Amino acid sequence: MTTPGRLHPITIAIREIADIFGRMGFGIAYGPELEDDWHNFTALNVPEDHPARDMQDTFWVKGEPGKVLRTHATSVTMRKLEEMAKSGMSGMRMINPGKVFRNEATDMTHEAQFYQLDGFAVGPTGSVTLAHLKGTFDRFYREYFGPNTKVRFRPSFFGFTEPSVEIDVWFEAPGRKGQWLEMAGAGMLHPNVIKNAGLDPEKTQGFAFGGGLERLLMVKYGIPDVRLFHSGDIRFNYAFEQKVRTSDVLTSEKSV
């Protein structure tokens, strides 16, 4: 009999996340990694002269001005909102897990390429609120990290949301003291973003969120270095004890 191989820890995490969000009505959306300026910046209310557009922060494509390696998976949100406008839907909930790129020096906590868990929920005015954003993340983190998890919001700023918040999570690692960790940025979609998608901000509102996916795993499993994730090193896959979960019952994988 063939000994089974192993999935990458990111795949394992996305399956778990997809399941939790799936039970809250979220689908999964994809979009290009090589994006245009419109979906990555302009439509998301990032002004023309914003520092994020500088060469210092963003990878641009040679000979194709206006083409960037997406700096966030919020570009996928923009594309889905545009689809929504075209198809006349009144609401949508999606998570967009995917690779994003930042032109920054790498170290233990920074990579020039990493995964983001981005997503959004929109609906008719008044139906999707900041309180729902809180409820969604309350549940997500409790299911992902464990029942002792707590969530709090702090004021923040992002061009594509208003109001904007930072989401902190109270996490108690096994045998360690609990602590507040900054996990994601979020907020209510800025009316300009809704308008740019071709939707009417008087009729549609919703929240959007985004945070590093590797960071979720680093916190949950105690992984010290973000560079381990995309190194192509199989020792990383095998650095965890792995159990198969079948219909919520865990069974030890047959030892090899």
Add this chain to the structure above:
Amino acid sequence: MKISRKWLQNYFDAPLPDAETIANAYTFHAFEIDEIQGDLLDVKVLPNRAADCLSHRGLAKELSAILNIPLKTDPLREILPASDVGTYHVPTSLAVKIEDPKKCLRYMGALVKGVKVGPSPDWLREALESVGQRSINNIVDATNYVMMNIGQPLHAFDAASLDSARDKKLAIKVRNAKEGEKITTLSGDEYELSPNIQLITDANADAPIALAGIKGGKAAELTDETTDVIVESANFDGTTTRRAAQALKLFTDASLRFQNRPSPELAAYGMREVLALITDIAGGEVAGVVDEYPAPASAPAPVSTSLARINGLLGSDFSREEVENVFKRLALPYTVVNDIFTVTPPFERTDITIPEDLVEEVGRIIGYDKIAPKELPVDNGAPDQSRFRGIERMKDQLVEQGFIEVSTQSFAPMGDVLLANPLDKNMPALRTSLESNVNDALARAKQYAPLVLAPNQKPKLFEVGTVFPKEGEYVELRMTERVPEWGDAAGTTDNLSVAKLEDYGKDYVPERYELGAYQPFSVYPFIVRDIAFWIYSAEGETPPGPDVEASKMEELIREHAGPLLVRLNLLDRFEKKGRVSYAFRLVFQSREKTLTDAEANETIEDISGALSQIGHEVR
């Protein structure tokens, strides 16, 4: 922005709480705190508030609203001296010219005569030191103090170092640098300039005296002999200043403030404050103030929102009184008619332009902790995860076939899409295929196989990732070898962007795994050793079943192997002429160093010795 609690206290009659309480107030209602050191707080002012909050005044005002304690004084609400009839007159001996009013929105220049440059009074020196600044002299300290107090960057030039020969009139011109023009800054560094950098120049001599909005020049530096100074309180365009600072790699307190576009109105308040302070601590007389302000900023437009809209966006249940109270605490002038609030932002609150900005003010001042979490209403119909599930189904099949999933870098040495600004010059392109990455990973996997895989497990890898050939990006599945079960037509690669994965995944439930805590692996080389032996069984004793027997042997080996043993696998077991043979594979590795063969041999000898002692016969 570094602030001190003592400095903040100047704004309040009531004693402020301790630094920790102040830090919490900011954190949950305004800005994150990077660091607290005694009475010093490093506040991470958000970009939308950097126009007014990179100042003690702005942060005092925030604190006043958050803690609901009134401000004693607000320098931005004190009426300015009217320039034509008030305290200052236009001097006949100083002229100011702006070349491009889009890049310099306002330039106020004051001539102060008869100052005495010297050390600062104790209170001023202490105030600057309390926020980590160094005292230089009374005039420079006055400009820095006022900048950190109300947010307006200021500068003072030695008037005597400017050319006034022709008509006894000093002249300042704000213009773009010429290609190759040079300036030496106050810190003694020389910069070669290009036309996208704006300069303050001595117009009579056509010589640069400062990098506009960034740093002063050596040519007009104050000295102990200085008696007349030109004080600058200006407003330089944010983008121009930021780009110049970036080009020069010279980010300063001044450039940081200008790039966040404070209102040009602030310049007049800055000038009033700094002139009052200079004449107070350095003497002298204000000979006059020139104010070049080609297109005065219009007052911010009123913004309206309703109580229903506020609660409808926040999901809250705030009352009209609670909302009104927020505007009162923030001292935002407002009216309320039929639950519709109209706020007229003061000039420095450049961030309030749309109704949602008011919603944010309400949410954060009352506190996001006052908003109870709500679960989203149940959505009709199952969410669409079919494409995702299709991809995952494929991955599950590969894992079943023994494949290990890897994730590799998107950058490559060669490719069809080149980056304009690669991070690593050896990886200037985007990968066109996953092939070389998975092959490279396979080579390393073969090397590590004894460490992580079973002895009979062949390393086989796959990756699902985006590739960027010239025809356009797609998601590639790449395997290091074919999957025979997938048929003869299936190769080692597939384009998942065109594959019909939605139907394939629609009803599939991906396999789920639970991972334990991460166990770091050693970076040092490992050594593999096999050991085989006939086991001893006492006469007349019934041998235990093979499983029990094997685990007993394993236990025995582990007991004598020590901490260097990182992996132990049963290679084989066979019986011959009533005797039973076992073979195990042992992998040794240290977390601290590269193991020597001698060390591995020594451990093997220890194990062999222990086995022999019981009567097992090591071969």
